[in-house]
Amino acid sequence: MRPLLLIGLGLLSLTMEAGHPELPSQPLPKAPPAGSVRFAIPEEPQRPGDPKAGYDTLVNGDYVSCGVPWSIYRMAFGDAPASRRLPGRRGHNARLSYDVTALKTSRGVEVVTANCLGCHATPTEDGVIIGLGNSALDLTEDFAPFATAAGLLVRDSGELAEWWRWSGRIRAVSPYTRPDTIGVNPADNLAAVLSAHRDPDTLAWSDEPRHELPREAPVPADVPAWWLLRKKHAMFHTGIGRGDHARLMMSASMLCTDSVEEAERIDSTFNDVRAYLTTLRPPRYPYPIDRKLAAEGRELFEAFCSECHGTYGDKESYPNLIIPLEEVGTDPLLWQATAREGLPMVEWFNRSFYGRTARLVPGPGYVAPPLDGIWATAPYLHNGSVPTVEAVLDSRKRPTWWRRSFSQRQFDPVALGWKHQVLSHGKAAETDPSLRKRIYDTTLPGYSNQGHTFGDELSEEQRHAVIEYLKTL
Template sequence: MRKIFFLSVIISAVGLSAFIIRKGGDEPVPIPPSQQRIGNAAKGYEYLINGDYVRSGIPYNVYLFGAGADSNNFLKRTGLNAKVSHEFTAVKAANGETVVAPNCMNCHAQVFEGKLVMGLGNSLVDFTKSKKFNQANIELLEKLLQLQSPRQYQASYEFIRASKAITQYLYAPVKGVNVADKLAYSLVAHRDPLSFTWSDKASLNISAELIPTDTPPWWLLKKKNAMFYNGFGRGDFGRFLMASNLLTVNDTSESAQVDAHMPDVLAYIYSLEAPKYPKPINQTLAAKGKVLFEERCSGCHGTYGDKGAYPNYLIPATLIGTDSALYKANYSEPQFIDWFNNSANIGSFIK
């Protein structure tokens, strides 16, 4: 079985023997580590919360009119961003207009017990059709800006253009699930892998079917030799972290400016640790659960604690036997894989 059809699951040597004897399938494949660029965690945090890695969005005044000023300011930001939700950032567009653009905290931070937990996968995110930001409202915004504020329309153009093309594919059936896989597929379908030039006509066949996912916590990344569950995302992790830039990027010179900050962003992500659960825990049940986890689960999911291990294996789907619909929905498309492998600006899925 080819490597790209393996699911990325971490499994221990003890667990492997049981799987192989029972299933008689392919051998697991180790994922080797890759050299990562060194960065500054403090600078990475600053760029995450205030940086212009997405440089087009909704005009600042339009955002405040629709969403209202944020009263929480979980990130303790100053200036224009003090009034903007942690999920967005006020940035300067190329023509000098201020726009509000989505940032990484849309998916990679969540409010829990009244506090923002950076790096926690957002299980409260809403990609359903009922949310305010949908296809109809995007088209309405475009018409209003064209008529009333040409400069603001120019500043919002890249964001509106991409949103009109891909939003139809990003509706989730329920709240709390993530559409990042389909977002990535839809964006690369409209981008040249070498120049990042946008094309209104998709170069890949975009299926209407969407199979959502959960967003893994950032603090797990430091253990991994590949970013994604199926072994994709090897090599320079920073190149994959900047993929959100594909939403509005104009050319590779802009992407190079964003990429220069990615070692710092990765350093910040590596600095994160799982927060301690703040509520009471039934220690009797926890002790029983620990035994069950180590006996039944650690073979695939590794171990925790001071001596925790994460062996980084690719396990063939024939050994796992779980539903392959998620993987087949996006990652079995050869053109999608080739796009990343052929892009010198993002990085290889398979090395």
């Protein structure tokens, strides 16, 4: 039932101090391939907001205005454990898990719905880390039958109407938002399906799609950390989200937003949400750091990596570059799904209420992201295909098939990322469905771990130094 509620949002980690030998001279980076042009995304003005009010909206707000009737939710769940609660929540929300919100609909019916934190926060033994994408989220099951069956428990006519509205949306999006791997996020497919079912001028829901739907199998994507937003001129892995970031963020409420008037109400609070997100900072690396080796790594990083990923510390900078596909070489399917197949969604968005202050602009490749808190954000690349930073910097260490344990004590401080099991087979050879969905199979479309081979030019010692420096960001 918990994943069901998450879909209701809108589908949508010890080194010892020691001496190290002198590092050999670092090689110079190779020139980009002929014809490759990096594109710097220009900065655009953002609306000011109140971070305190933004936090309150995020954890208490009714920006997703449909959901499971409260009476049904309480049949299935009791109060959330303390480690899954958040401060500053009011009413029923004070007792609920961080990823769901209780609210009253316009009909006065109490419902519980998933909120943004279902994808953009991670629960740990010590509490919830807001802004860290949930890479253990399991959305692999078909939840439409559960949404339908929940209505059998409803007796009140008002609740029945709210259940019917919510469950209908779930049935519409469910076939397109079901990845086959735990941790994969289908947000792009969700947005495409929701736009197909809405009038761009009025935002009214249509049971029949108004334009072409995306492919059913969602293209895999990893959820970027929210604390990176303060540096970004554009949103999403391809940099397609331009203009008013608050307007782009609040479009995640499209599952339930049925009129321009409701969209305007939600929009009036999301400049505050954006302001709150810009105050987030990554958690500090929790283990000892070899400071001498990290200093050596910083010199290497600034000579070899900073042109794309920026600099850190006293002289912080970030270039906001889109790196063309032919240069970065990573799996092209996510780019293709937005820049080519996603054109109906692009056209719909830019014509709609959301496009009045924001816009979708397909670019030539993928954004080289800021690396603040990179130690905490495994897996890596835009599709989550690489389990450790060590393997990002050495493409020869990337497993073709791998499976992680979802225990919270599976951080690898040497390779910097997830401890994982390298497998000799992919999904097709796995007969146990519960294990199959835990396998990351890089031979499948969209799941490739190729590209970003720039670190292959470094020596093993140089890579270790860069990894030690990355722990300090």
